[in-house]
Amino acid sequence: MERLGRYIRPYVLYILFTMAIKLLGSGLELLIPFFMEKILDDVVPTGEKPMIFAFGGLMLLCAGGCLAANVVANRMSAVSSGKITRKLRYDLFEKLESLSAAQMDRLTVPSAESRLTSDTYNINQLLARVQRLGVRAPILLLGGVFMMLGMDAVLALVLVMLLPLIGVIVYIVTKKSVPLYKEEQTVLDRVVRVLQENITGVRVIKALSKTEYEKSRFNDVNEELTAIDRKAGLITAATNPSTSLVLNLGLTLVVLIGAFRVNAGSTKSGVIITFLTYFVMILNAMLGITRIFVMWSKGEASAHRVADVLELGKDLQPEPEAEPSSEADPPHVEFRHVTFSYTGVGENISDLSFSLRRGESLGILGGTGSGKSTVISLLMRFYDPQQGEILIDGKNVRSYPAAELREKFGAAFQNDFVMEGTIAENIRFFRDIPDDELSRAARDAQAEEFIRNRKEGMDYPVAVRGNNLSGGQKQRLLISRALASDPEILVLDDSSSALDYRTDAELRKALKRNYGRTTTVLIAQRISSIRSCTKILVLSDGKTIGFGTHDELMRSCEEYRLIADSQMGEGKGAV
């Protein structure tokens, strides 16, 4: 929790005020048994009825004050914990958005999601409950002990001696259960994974008749989860009975010792009655405190998970350029001897160089895993290369502020992101783009037809992950998005693979016709998609094995010619 201190600090005064009110309420609550003792021991023997009513009235006043203070303090605790959580979530979301691709790869998307949702929720709950119980329980405990000490020190000491024992019980239980709860979380992750795989792979599983196998796989993890759940539960369940037992035995001891003291005339029997009332109060306070401990360990784990993300360093910050380019007319996009590796082992891109003038287009072709998409990730500075430099308008991409750099691009990736919302919202994508621009982009991306076929048109609601669109429709939507801002550099990563040849050809025509000033980087499987590019780069295992125009490559690059032959020629039987 300390690591999130700066979120709590602005509210420290407010929280202290809340706690002061809570303190007041708890103090009043403590006075009630005190007045009761007065009635039973001091007033009753005198037989003064008005005094009984007077003390009764005081008890009622305390009860009323206690109500008001608790209601107000509880409300305040909800307000402050809500505000803290909001700020925390805001910063966490902002941070997650700013993580570099490499950082996100390490964190993983599901983990990022659960930190933002369930972990902030746990922290919120902890903050609110600690404020509500954190004062009341210890105060009732301390106050109860204090009041009892004032009434009869010897009897009170009986109780005080028991408290460390309860501390030991709580310590042991927490120490044993916390690791179990952590383990439970990882088993739960496995349950979720099996479910996820079964849902996404339903067709394959059914086709291979593996349903029974999957059932047994799920039964295994289910069994595991149940076992650990039970184990953790059985340990935690010991807390309440053992705490109660210790206190109740103490109470018996008080009665016994009290009997001797009353007999000796050193205490009054009313004191014992009041002690019993305080005992119940203290017992409840103890149970409350143990609950806080369990909550704390859970909230603490979440706080660490959140702080881990918040404290991540900023990757990929703009760096001042060493020496501004002196070139008179630099190329629009240039790679100079770029070498990059995702993991540091092996090279995903080796010594890549090329340059493009404004309005030129680059087609990238290459085998599966040859590094085509990596080129784009480097160009858009999702990663920084280990060697070499990437320049846009003669300036190293590292020297651009992120916003300025990204503004230049319109991009559609493999498996790109379609969100819940209307078609228009998906194309606009939070940018400030007028409607007619959206329509223009959709028309150029060949998306107009399928949009017009829906009665809602541009307002057609797209389901989560675009589930109600076909693969080709999604791709055209993504291309519309890339085109909508009329970008300087257009990046299309295999984003027409689900389009049939005809639509693909129309798309290429539209791009040529309307985006003459746009520099295009295009990844494709089909030669027909890239053969008209100004330059074509052929990659194999991250190395350049061919670079030039279609005609040049047909002459000079064996690989390219093979691919071209297989696609344009007589290839039969391939699928």
Next chain:
Amino acid sequence: MPKQEPISANLKITGSSDDASKQGFSTGNRSKGKLLLRLWQYLGKNRLLLALALILSVSSSLLALYGPKLSGQAINAIDLGAGKVDFVTVYRCCILMAAFYVASAALTYLLNAVMIRLSKRVSKQMRHDIFENLASLPVSFFDRFQTGNIISVVTYDVDTVNQSMSSDLLQILQSVVTVTVSFIMMLTIAPKLVVIFLFTVPATFVFTSWLANRVRPMFRRRSSKLGELNGFVEEMISGQRTIRAYGREEAVLERFDEKNKIAVDAYTEAEANGTITGPSVMFINNISLTLVCVFGALLFLKGGSAAEYTAGAGFAAWWAAFFNRRLLLGDLSSFVQYSRKFSGPINEVANIIAELQSAFAAAERVFSLIDAEPEKPDSPDAVELTDVKGRVELKNVDFSYVPEHPIIKNFSMVAEPGSLTAIVGPTGAGKTTVINLLMRFYDVDGGSVTVDGKDIRGLTRDSLRRAYTMVLQDTWLFHGTIFENIAYGKPDATMEEVVRAAKAAKIHSYISRLPEGYNTVLSDNGTSISKGQKQLLTIARAMLLDANMLILDEATSNVDTRTEQQIQAAMRELMKGKTCFVIAHRLSTIQSANMILVMRGGEVVEQGTHESLMASGGFYKQLYEAQFEEG
């Protein structure tokens, strides 16, 4: 353990916007009685444990309740004054108290243990039942519902139901015992003072139920807003890369903050109002305590003015004597303790009601998954499909996903054993529909599909599906080693077989370059494995199967042409002698097909061989020529 509230309490219905998607998985209105009955059925399976819990709960409460009575007796014995304390009684009472408390603690722990066992068993059963039903649900179900929603039912909702069931049930049980016993005890001690509770108890009930009614919609709103926020987060985090690519972080953050604010406000409102209950009920309890104390003191002062009861004077006289019995100080002490115990459970009522609300909502979602209509079971006289020759015939088939929108009308075709049928058409033309019908992921509305002359509805689904090998465009790999993934369809495959398949699929050299080779564990966030490599792995998986019919749905769409060319030989081997159904974009590859189905707008518009279709000069010819046009 504090109760964990469900984090994503609401299930957003997603999928297509048509009404059909709103069935099956909604939080629709089930009657509460039915829900309780269903829950009871789960508990009822563990009758022995339940009976044990009941006995333990009643006896531990009784033991704990006898404590104040004993301490009261002890105080009466002490109250005789200095030097006159009746130590025999005090000793007896103290020993009994200690014994009772030990027994009560032991019983409570046992009870907790039994309830934990019970509830974990029920959770396990529920998760098991959900999964069993998920496994039997038709493919269409998963086409309609968001994965995250289904998962949250299994994780959060099952938990919510059971945490609430185990603790609330116990609490209700114990409360009933405590309230009844305390009430009887109080009656036996000082019937006059009990009159006070005739006012305070109803006051508590009226107040808490009023408050619960007021607060319930706030809590519902809180959960649904939190759910919306979580949904937004899930979506935007998964699109993080795109958001960065467009530099839209600010705009998205703004959107997030709106939703965040709404969620936090809903939380604050619910919490601020919900937390009134505790202090208020405490207030009413304190009033009872004050009244008990004041009137008790007055009664005590009044002393033994009570009428004496003489045997045989009738019930009224007995009652009068009992009612006006003299009150001792120890009695007053016991009474005060009982009154606290008496109002304690009532204290909990409001909380329990709130928790039951969320448990009911969760139970609804759990049961709607368990009850979701499964795939129609195989007909009882369904036979195994054996010795497949591979003659597939579609006769006068009608089919639609949505009744008012027919997709296939009166369509017929025959695929002879060993033949190649190609399905072509523009994007979104409904090519996969045919596959859905062949594999019986969906049933035809009219006409029939037969394999070797047998209607597939008369065959067991397992044997039908086993007769096909299928490679889909959407590659599916699970968390496991590469070996396990390739051998998935043939569990007894040896390493040699797997390597041979991987070699044929041209993925062997990639695998052997990995540090762990075939034992590399594939995880969902592996950035190192591309879409194309995934597809090659699924092709290797298919190579291990020896079904007589083959379905290839854009099986190599993500594989580059160079690799595709290299695996051609293997693919040809895979296809040899099998009845093949192929969906393809690259028309050059299917010219040799025995039959080409041309689909457009969800309908089969042309069918024939390449030559006949080219000759007829229809849509196919346009498609074919388009791919050779210059861009």
